[in-house]
Amino acid sequence: MFKDSIPGLEKVFKSDVDRPKVILVTGPPGSMKTTFCYSLMSNYLKDKNEFGLYTTLEETVDSHLKNMESIGAKLSMKMQISDLTDLREIDQIDEVIGQEAQTDYVLFIEKMIQRFRKTHGDKFSIFVLDSLGALYSLMENVSDMRKKMFYFFKMLRDNNLTCYIIMERSLSGESQLLGNEGFLADGILMLGLDRQRGKLMRFLQVEKMRAVEHSMERHAIEVGKNGIQVLGPLLTAP
Secondary structure, three states, X not given: OHHHHOOXXXXXXXXXXXXXXXXEEEEOOOOOHHHHHHXXXXXXXXXXXXXXXXXXXXXXXHHHHHHXXXXXXXXXXXXXXXXXXXXXXXXXXXXXXXXXXXXXXXXXXXXXXXXXXXXXXXXXXXXXXXXXXXXXXXXXXXXXXHHHHHHHHHHHHHOOOEEEEEEEOOOOOOOOOOOOHHHHOOEEEEXXXXXXXXXXXXXXXXXXXXXXOEOOOOEEEEEEOOEEEEEXXXXXXX
């Protein structure tokens, strides 16, 4: 998945990821977290007999697709994009969820994953949540989030998925929000912005990735007409 999906990513990862995994994709606004996850999923699925689900809580499906098309990221026919409308439809038609759980979006996501698992079986291999902060903002009760996230991440692993969870974070900030997510996740990717000679350079850095051999260096990334690519180690300005 890492070595065949985004051009140049093999410079960062010397071995590949096996599912199940829960990976945080973190960074400040403008660091291309959404583009990275979408491109990785789309490119990986292109030649695989597998299926992926991308859930965006930040925007509508139409808006998301227009943004991705504008930077050359292609939609694979082996993936589905869902938004809040889909989650609300689950709320309306799924009688398993009672009245007391009407705003439990974590439960809605679990129900959606169960449906795709039932439809696609073990071919359902990748899930992206965009983003964790948006999910928390929709929740009325954010108490005891470590316990809730522990069971949420466990549910994702139990479904044998490689999951990418997008999370806003400053370069100097911690890799967690409300639920110690950085400790619970199997991997943490930092996408950031680095100022070099008056110019901002985007970069990718692996902070943590269990059972995967990888570089710890910052690698420059670029987004052009053909999508995102990894250029190589980011040189430090003198």
